[in-house]
Amino acid sequence: MNFVEELRWRGMLHDIMPGTEDELNKQMTSGYIGFDPTADSLHVGHLTQIMTLIHFQRAGHRPVALVGGATGMVGDPSGKSAERNLLSEEILNHNVKCLEHQLKKFLDFNCGANSAEMVNNYDWFKNFTFLDFIRDVGKHLTVNYMMAKDSVKKRLEGDTGMSFTEFSYQLVQGYDFYYLWKERNCQVQMGGSDQWGNIVTGTELIRRKAAGTAYAITTQLIKKADGTKFGKTESGAVWLDPAKTSPYKFYQFWLNTTDSDAKSWIRIFTLKSQPEIEQLENEHDEAPHLRILQKALAEEITIRTHSDDALQTALKTSEFLFGNGSLEFLQSLSETEIMEVFEGLPQFKISKDELAAGITATDLLAEKTAVFPSKGEARKMITGGGVSVNKEKVPDPVQLFSSANLIKGKFLVAQKGKKNYFLIIAG
RNA sequence: GGGGGGGUUCCAGAGCGGUCAAAUGGGACGGACUGUAAAUCCGUUACUUCGGUUUCGAAGGUUCGAAUCCUUCCCCCCCCA
Incomplete structure (x- = not known):
């Protein structure tokens, strides 16, 4: 299987540095993609990069997943119109662990020569002092070069400005590539098309600092047909x-x-x-x-x-x-089956006694449970005909509900619109 | 350090003493239609015991009355040094 060809027919390829394809066809190559720990989980937007690594491994190459414990501390300005808030170290550490855990699922870490590898750039940055960094890394690239990057240019042209911290991001990521190239023989960096600038800073650094050659591949940013944001x-x-x-x-x-x-x-x-x-x-x-x-x-x-x-x-x-989501169907299920169906959907508990006394629809959905954030909204939505309980439209905001409405003497099923279900458990 | 421009409801962005809970657009949510789609159309989009109550960076002040005027403070952007 030819990796680049694979990306190409799948419509994933965006840009590729000349010579990359030859290099990959020549021998087993090591390539990496970085994931910054901006949250405690990856989201579907990251799946393109994950799939890229999977294809990379399937093509017989060695994928490296980098979690950005260091870059996450800086903040990537790419594609961002405004300066970002810095995350605390504690949160970052937590996020790094979560990401590593998730990434492990997708790649094979035990298949011989091309086993995947997980690295964290904090490991090589934690003892790198500021002075060393500006001498050993910063010296090799000019500010003019850095400013020409799209991610920087956009912010300079915009009206929000950019901190020195975010300006430096490309150097930090560039050094990652240099480090992996030098220490782990990592020849290729991949990423979304918004990462082209950052990746090229890395190949440039490798060229200037060590007269070495490294390669870059970027993938298409996923767009929805209607132009809205994916994911x-x-x-x-x-x-x-x-x-x-x-x-x-x-x-x-x-x-x-x-x-x-x-x-x-x-x-x-x-x-x-x-x-x-x-x-x-x-x-x-x-x-x-x-x-x-x-x-x-x-x-x-x-x-x-x-x-x-x-x-x-x-x-x-x-x-x-x-499908056949009738009330009868629900009643035919056992308690555990009901719980299984609603697993992963929002659930609320209310007391049996309160319900026995009778509760109005708005109180039930806004006060006793958090189906709606406020009574006003519950009332508006009910009046607009968008709320059902037990598969039946609630006609009136003050409609009363009591124990008699419970399914299996225990459950109420609330619906906001057609797709949003909530399980209310009386106990 | 100097000069200039700003901070408005989820976002963008009007308003510049009363008619402002605040135009318009976007987003979001709901309804109709449908394929659990797209497009389209309609409605809603601060809280409320529906009497009112709290909002326009923060705190004071002027006024019968302020998002709109004044004072101080905080924050952001641009330019010059």
Whole structure:
């Protein structure tokens, strides 16, 4: 398998430095991608980079996943229009651990010569003093060169300015590449297309400081057909951490992609072969409403990111919530089955006694539970016909609910709109 | 250090003494339509016991009345040195 060719037909390739392809075809090569610990979990936006590493390894090369314990302290200005807040060391350490844990899932760390490797740039930066850094690294690049970078230029032209800290980011990342090149024989750095400038600073540093050669590959930034940002939903980013985004929500995110996005994403986010994908596309075009592509896409990514079991639960949940989700169906389930269906969906507890006395819809949904942040909003939404309890529209904000409404004497199912479910447990 | 421009509701951005809970656009949410899609259309978008109550960087002040005027403070940006 030819790595670059693979990226190319999948539509992932954005830019590649001349000579990179020859180098990769010549021998097993080591390449890395950096992930900055800006949060305690990766999100779907990172999956492109993860897939790139997976392809890299499948092509017989050695992938290195770098977690940016040091770069995370600085803050990458690429693609950012404003200065970012610095994270405390404590939070960063926590984030680094979380990211390492997640990344381990996707790559094979024990397969001989091309086993994956995990590194943290804090390890080589923690004892690097400021003076040493500006002498050994800063001296090799001119400010003129650094200012010509897009990430810098945009901020200088904009009206928010840029701190010296963020200006220095490219040097820090550039040194990472130099270090890995020198110490780990890492020849290639990959990343999203917004990383081109930072990556090239690294190859430049390697050239000037050690007269060495290194290579760069960037991947396409994932765009949605409608131009909106990829990876965001109503409830924010789609995380890989099941505690932050349940496997059900994760599955739903992919299932809900538009037809045109699904066609490009199935190439990027699954390992299916070209004939397989073309076959699926044909089937899809014949009966688009079956959403064959979306299902194939969602299933494969959910398994890779979470697990087979998680997918089964997600499927079961989807089946209930969007399929034959009648009240009778719910009543036919056992308590544990109900809990399973609602696993990963928001749940609230209320006291049985309070319910026995009767509670109005607004109190129930805004005060006793946090389905709505305020009573006013609950009232507006109910009046607008957007709220159901136990699959039945709530006609009036002051409608009373009591123990008699409980399913299995224990549950109430609240719905905000069509897709947002909440389980209320009386106990 | 000097000069200039700013900080408005989720965001952008109007308002510049009363008619302002604050235009407009975007986003978000809900409804109709549908394929759990896209597009389109409609509604909502500070809190409320629906009497009111708290908002326009912060604190004071002027006024019958302030987001709008004054004072001090905090923060941001640009330019010059």
